[in-house]
Amino acid sequence: MKPGGALLEAEGLVRRYAMRRGFFGHAVEVRAVDGVSLKLERGRTLGLVGESGCGKSTTGRLVLGMEMPDAGRVSFEGATMPQPGSTAWRKLRARMQMVFQDPLGALDRRLPIATQIAEPLDIHAIGAASDRSARVEALLRAVGLRPDQGARYPHELSGGQRQRAVLARALATDPAVLVCDEPISALDVSIQAQVMNLLLDLQEQFGTSMLFVSHDLRAVRQVSHRVAVMYLGRIVEEGEPDAVLHDPAHPYTRALVSAIPHPGRTGQRMVLQGDPPNPADRPSGCAFHPRCPVANSFCAREAPVLKPRADGRLIACHVAHGEVTAGHGFTGQEAA
């Protein structure tokens, strides 16, 4: 089940930003990530799901050490992540890479893609310069591009081919960890399938651990071995993708699952009231309570802790743990 145990562990990550309200307003503290712990296993994928502003991308950057957490720690192969900018950190960067949502924005438009794929090898001084072109060719083949396409510029490639080029560049240093931040959401449906298949192939071939950040639960199920659902900077539920998708325990996960539009969906959709709250204006108690159809007054006072249920599923919800009886929402508004 576990090809090699934990490769990367994050504990209690907190990332705060200061945001000024208005021109003369005082700075408000925004907690983008508010105590996130997660574990990446060797050769496995953790899916991180949530809506915009829930802190999933910030979590991805913290995990990579591209930003330092204000609290908490990230350890890679048992050792704490070194300070950004240090020699040790730079060395580690070669082992951890990131794939972004918009491949055109992530590529340099003025360089042919083969040059860009070779760049990490130059930066990290990996391999001899004479082997470079052979290595680039092998990388292009691994992501399903032809070696002659290496001479093309990003604008000469289709969206799917560009994302393949971004993946080839990320794989150049033979990384142990790949953080994919919404790698398919900018692509067409048929191309999304190609990239998801490619990610699975690459993982099988290279044994890469992946953090797959997405808002798309179906895509997460397709590529992940575990899934964590985030809401307003915290993980609210974590478990096996199938278990979470078919029997979501947290009311927010239930709403997310029921919002997936698909044919053959039966029954009434659970439509949440209102918008995701502003992280600068975090509701008291459980951050989800103003939108929650089963919240009661206790939920508005006490923040639930993420803890395992009897079957091992991690849930942060008073109601799901049976600590309080289900209410009818705490805003007085009846949820649909």
Next chain:
Amino acid sequence: MPLVSLTGLSVAFDGAPALRGIDLSVAKGEAVGLVGESGCGKSVTWLAALGLLPNKARISGSVVLDGQELIGAPPAILEKVRGGRIAMIFQDPASSLNPVHRIGKQITEALALHRNMVGQAARSEAKRLLDLVGIPDASRRLDAYPHELSGGQNQRVMIAIALAGQPELLVADEPTTALDVTIQAQILELLKDLRRHMGMTLVLISHDLGVVADSCERVAVMYAGRIVEEAPISRLFSAAAHPYTQGLLGALPPMDGPRRRLAAIPGGVPEPWAMPPGCAFAPRCAHRVAACDAGVPGLIPLAASHRVACLQVAQVAMPRESVPA
């Protein structure tokens, strides 16, 4: 009689075809989905119908709304149709709204234009419309600027503005693509409610078959500027006949069952200036034969209101066993 019929609608930009003969009719009160990947022409179809394309676009064919031809119609007629009889909402509400004007002003502007309403009457109608699209505290929100509202609320405002002209047809172009999943669910429910209460005709343009399945009765699948399959929604999911439609369905990750490799369609969409000689899908198609390159296949009826444009369809129309969901 259909509300709108498109016949042989073609559009070309600088000699490169974007639409290559669209035949589609929409009946009163119907909800039709238009599905396809980027660049297939699903948005261009309605921009062309409303005369909203730049001058360099070469348009031919016909778009008839209630007996009135719209292609080449004088501006005075098109101005009455746009917003008044056919309204359109777009993917990104934030860039469709004017950032320096209050919400109320933008709604009353549409009311003045289409219904000659001004002053207090317009303001109270604007408030009614905001209530209708489910914006809480409507009277105060009239004085808000778009940046003070969330993406979902801005899309509701766009819908309110579209409804201001009391259109018979609402064309929603990827109305939920820029929104979060839970907000997408809210907007789709809103569109459904509006249709139920106002009997409005809806054309929903989307790249997401799931979204269309949820809101429409009939769907047309487009590929490279043509409709390749048209069917009632349930039939499309149970008996998709065109290899491209089958490919789109196979590319959706399933929600249950064993995790299988996705049936990705190989290759990419052809460029408009390098269209294949015959069927545009042939280069990516697993069922391609020599005849596919000989000519562009037309839509042929397969069953009641199920039409498909594929030469091989008799051989390849294998009803799909289950709904991949």
